[in-house]
Amino acid sequence: MPDQTVLSLRDVTLSFGPKIIQKNISLDVRKGSIFAVMGGSGCGKSTLLKSMIGLLRPSVGEYHVGNENYWAGTDAHRTDLNHRFGVLFQSGALWSSMTIGENIALPLQMFTDLKPPVIRRLVELKLGFVGMLQAIDLYPSEISGGMRKRAGLARALALDPDILFFDEPSAGLDPITSARLDDLILNLRDGLGATIVIVSHELSSLFHIADDGIFLDAKTKIPIAHGSPRDLRDTCTDPQVHAFMHRERDDEEGNT
Amino acid sequence: MTDNTDTGPRSHAQDNAPQWRLENEQNTLLMVLSGTWQARTGAIPVFPKDGLPKTPDGYLSFQTSDIQAWDTGLIAFLWDLKRVAHNAGISLDMQTLPGPMRQLLELLPEAPDEPVHHKQPHTPLLEAVGGHAIASMTEVGVVSELAALTAKGAVQTILGRSRMRLSDLLANTSDAGPYALLIVGIVNFLIGAILAFVGAVELQKFAAGVYVASLVGIAMVREMAAVMTAIIMAGRTGGAYAARISTMQGNEEIDALNVFGIQPSTYLILPAVLSLIITMPFLYLYGCLIGMLGGFVVSISMLDITAAGYFHQTVTSFGIGQFIFGFVKSIVFGAFIGLTSCRIGLKAGRSAADVGIAATRAVVVGIVGVIAIDAIFAVIADVLGI
Ligand SMILES: Nc1ncnc2c1ncn2[C@@H]1O[C@H](COP(=O)(O)OP(=O)(O)O)[C@@H](O)[C@H]1O
Ligand SMILES: [Mg+2]
Numbered sequence: 001m002p003d004q005t006v007l008s009l010r011d012v013t014l015s016f017g018p019k020i021i022q023k024n025i026s027l028d029v030r031k032g033s034i035f036a037v038m039g040g041s042g043c044g045k046s047t048l049l050k051s052m053i054g055l056l057r058p059s060v061g062e063y064h065v066g067n068e069n070y071w072a073g074t075d076a077h078r079t080d081l082n083h084r085f086g087v088l089f090q091s092g093a094l095w096s097s098m099t100i101g102e103n104i105a106l107p108l109q110m111f112t113d114l115k116p117p118v119i120r121r122l123v124e125l126k127l128g129f130v131g132m133l134q135a136i137d138l139y140p141s142e143i144s145g146g147m148r149k150r151a152g153l154a155r156a157l158a159l160d161p162d163i164l165f166f167d168e169p170s171a172g173l174d175p176i177t178s179a180r181l182d183d184l185i186l187n188l189r190d191g192l193g194a195t196i197v198i199v200s201h202e203l204s205s206l207f208h209i210a211d212d213g214i215f216l217d218a219k220t221k222i223p224i225a226h227g228s229p230r231d232l233r234d235t236c237t238d239p240q241v242h243a244f245m246h247r248e249r250d251d252e253e254g255n256t
Numbered sequence: 257m258t259d260n261t262d263t264g265p266r267s268h269a270q271d272n273a274p275q276w277r278l279e280n281e282q283n284t285l286l287m288v289l290s291g292t293w294q295a296r297t298g299a300i301p302v303f304p305k306d307g308l309p310k311t312p313d314g315y316l317s318f319q320t321s322d323i324q325a326w327d328t329g330l331i332a333f334l335w336d337l338k339r340v341a342h343n344a345g346i347s348l349d350m351q352t353l354p355g356p357m358r359q360l361l362e363l364l365p366e367a368p369d370e371p372v373h374h375k376q377p378h379t380p381l382l383e384a385v386g387g388h389a390i391a392s393m394t395e396v397g398v399v400s401e402l403a404a405l406t407a408k409g410a411v412q413t414i415l416g417r418s419r420m421r422l423s424d425l426l427a428n429t430s431d432a433g434p435y436a437l438l439i440v441g442i443v444n445f446l447i448g449a450i451l452a453f454v455g456a457v458e459l460q461k462f463a464a465g466v467y468v469a470s471l472v473g474i475a476m477v478r479e480m481a482a483v484m485t486a487i488i489m490a491g492r493t494g495g496a497y498a499a500r501i502s503t504m505q506g507n508e509e510i511d512a513l514n515v516f517g518i519q520p521s522t523y524l525i526l527p528a529v530l531s532l533i534i535t536m537p538f539l540y541l542y543g544c545l546i547g548m549l550g551g552f553v554v555s556i557s558m559l560d561i562t563a564a565g566y567f568h569q570t571v572t573s574f575g576i577g578q579f580i581f582g583f584v585k586s587i588v589f590g591a592f593i594g595l596t597s598c599r600i601g602l603k604a605g606r607s608a609a610d611v612g613i614a615a616t617r618a619v620v621v622g623i624v625g626v627i628a629i630d631a632i633f634a635v636i637a638d639v640l641g642i
Contacts, residue, residue: 096506097609114298121302122295125332128364137373141506141606160295160327184363191360192327 004031005064006163006195007052012061014047021047024222025061027214034189034196036206036213036229038244043218045199046090049167052197053087054078065163083111086156086194090167092148094140100127100151101136107158126154130184146173150181157188164188166198170205178202182209203245207233215241272324273299276333278307284315285346287337290322295329303336314346318353331357335364342366399599402521406529406595409522420526428531432493436539439492440485444543447480448472448550456558465559469566470573472551477574481543482582483630486589489532489539490622494597497528498618501601502611510602520602529594536590537583544582577642585633592629593622 007029014021021044029035037045050056051063054070063070065081073081094103104123108114114122127133130150135143143151149169156164169185170178182205189196200206206213206229215225215232217240225232225241233245274293279286285308293300308316316337323330334353338361341348350358379387413420455471501524504510513520552566597618604614 096607112296112298114296118298118300121300121332122328124368125328125335125364128335128368129360131363131365133365133368134370134372139607157328187359187363191331191356193356 005029006031006066007197008064009052009058010062010064012051012058012063014044014051014056015059016047020059020221022216022221022223023060025214025216027223027226029195029197030212031195032189032193033212034185034198034210036210037197037199037216038201038206038213038229038232039216040218040244041201043216044221045216046167048216049165049197049199053085053165054082083159084161084163086159086161086164088149088152088156088164088166088169090171090199092140092145092152094148094151094155096140099137099139100132100143100154103140103151104155104158107155111159122158126157127151129157129188130154146177149173153181153184157192160192162192162194164194164196166196166200168199168201170200170202178205181205185209203229203247215244274301274329274333276301276303280309283311283313284317285311286317286319288319288322289330290324292324293326293330293333295327295332297329300329300333303333303340305340307337308340308344308346310344312345314344315349316341316346317349320352320354320357326357328360331360331364334361338364338366339368399595402525402599403591403595405519405521406525409519409526410530412522413526420522424523424527425530428527429534431496432489432531433535433538436489436492436535437542440488440539440543441546443484443488444476444481444547445550447484448476448547448552449554450550451475451480451547452551452554453558456555460559465555466561466565466569468551468555468559469561469569472548472555473570473573474578476544476547476551477582478578479582479630481547482540482586482589483626485536485539485543485586486593486626487623489536489590490593490597490626491619493532494593494622495615495619497594497597498601498604499611499615501598502604502614505602505604506606506608506611525595525598528598529591532590532594533587534590536586540582540586581633581637581642585630588629588633589626592625596621596625 005028007027009025009027012025013023014025025048027035037048039045047056051058057071065084068077068081070078070081094100095106098106101120101123104126105119108119108122112119124133124136127136130153132147132150132154135147135151140148140151149172153166153169156166166185170181173181185196185198186209188194198206198210200210211228213227213229213232214223215238216222217224224238225236227236229245232241236242236245272292274291274297275289277288277290279288308314334357338348350362353361409420451472452468455468456465459465459467459471501510504524510520513523548570552563552570555561555566556563600614600618600621604610
């Protein structure tokens with residue numbers, strides 16, 4: 001049971017028109033794991049995430065969610081599968097003309113038959129998880145960037161998804177908030193039993209939370225390493241990966 | 257305390273509905289949970305605010321073994337319980353909860369902060385009217401100041417001391433000018449044709465068909481070409497300016513300009529206003545000609561006039577004074593549309609809906625303003641006897 005695969009990509013090529021971003025991507029995300037997508041800026045991490053949440057169709061290859069072939073079905077079928085997903089976008093992507101509370105309520109209003117007081121209760125709960133209860137009636141323009149990230153996370157949790165996608169959740173946050181976010185992610189994984197795919201540059205956070213991953217290379221446009229960030233740091237011999245993983249280690253040694 | 261059993265709401269419909277039961281034995285409470293606790297069913301009970309007896313130093317533990325399935329719905333209930341217990345001075349024995357439930361419940365505050373509310377102060381009618389009046393006067397002041405700043409930017413640009421980029425002016429001008437030719441042409445052609453048609457029906461009765469040419473000529477030159485072109489530009493260019501600037505506002509792009517010391521009035525508004533001031537007179541001329549052409553086509557086909565006769569009558573119908581009158585009006589319209597739409601964009605809020613509101617407002621203010629200014633011009637012309 002613990003080794004059950006929830007997401008799998010087979011020889012996927014991602015491209016925008018004729019411009020290839022990444023090719024030969026194969027990966028398996030195990031149920032309940034935290035899977036890290038790593039690599040330098042512009043190597044296609046967000047693009048990979050985009051294809052995994054159904055915003056970009058791979059030009060080659062297969063994508064399975066559970067036992068279902070994601071791209072083989074109809075649009076309606078994909079929408080159903082998407083309800084298993086919760087997505088935190090890189091910039092939060094809150095709907096700017098709604099309050100934070102309304103942002104989280106919208107999916108519940110659209111896809112459940114729950115009554116407004118029940119929805120309000122669930123919205124409060126989700127905001128309570130991320131410590132943002134006091135901002136429920138504020139608009140996105142009235143809160144800080146870190147709060148927008150957390151509100152985006154609460155919105156991702158709206159429909160109780162079992163697969164969560166986070167694009168650089170801790171970018172732009174202070175170290176304490178960022179560490180708290182890591183703990184929150186672990187809590188959510190353990191509490192909800194969710195599977196999490198995370199794009200991140202924050203090595204300390206990756207070593208702390210991720211237990212599997214893939215490393216994309218911008219030059220050759222292929223994945224060059226698979227495995228958990230900790231293992232890659234300790235055992236991977238590829239110079240690129242080594243450099244990426246050890247900058248942080250040097251810092252750590254320097255700090256202590 | 258006596259031994260008693262407090263029973264939560266029970267649903268007889270399904271036996272796997274969420275159920276809770278509170279057992280009370282000598283200051284030790286036991287919360288027994290069973291059934292399916294899923295948020296989507298909408299059947300999650302609310303734990304009553306007075307559901308726990310006030311027992312300082314009391315203790316509450318959980319029995320969760322009969323829960324069949326749960327998600328955040330259960331946590332919502334446990335959170336209610338946590339808050340009530342906090343108020344009653346009872347501590348929860350978290351160790352009796354399974355790990356996942358405990359981890360989620362621990363994230364939630366016992367005594368949540370009050371949400372920050374938007375105050376919507378209620379103002380009495382008279383005060384509201386007065387407030388709006390003052391706001392409108394202030395707005396006139398702000399727009400005038402903006403106009404002054406923009407004019408200053410223009411002077412500095414001429415003196416070579418300013419930062420308006422020529423490429424911005426060119427881009428704005430080509431959008432406001434050449435790209436607007438088609439729609440301006442179509443509208444003015446039809447206006448000319450309609451005027452000729454109406455005139456022809458009436459004037460024919462008096463065998464004065466040839467005066468259709470005068471009618472169309474004077475109407476286009478004095479009023480129609482300038483006003484119709486301005487209305488088109490208010491809808492087309494004014495709306496676009498307001499939308500663009502309010503989007504920039506939402507992305508903090510205006511703030512970024514200000515921090516660099518780049519004046520939005522010089523960098524954004526000057527090219528926008530200038531491009532309209534430059535193109536409007538040309539569009540006016542073009543509109544006049546096309547309007548007369550429209551009148552000509554209708555007249556030739558409906559009436560018994562020659563092309564030369566129509567042409568001659570048109571040329572003699574209006575003086576250069578009327579022409580200058582229309583010309584000046586078109587410049588004023590252009591400046592007005594440019595300034596107000598930019599101002600509305602700068603004043604807009606920061607959400608996506610605000611962009612739509614700003615664009616709509618710019619179009620409405622532009623059209624109403626153009627017609628109002630035209631009326632003022634009519635009065636002035638009457639006084640001056642043009
Ligand atoms: N919509 C798009 N159209 C064309 N190219 C894109 C698009 N989005 C991203 N790219 C390109 O894809 C590459 C990877 O982008 P991205 O996935 O955002 O990188 P990152 O790894 O930093 O998240 C970049 O070179 C970028 O220019
Ligand atoms: Mg990215």
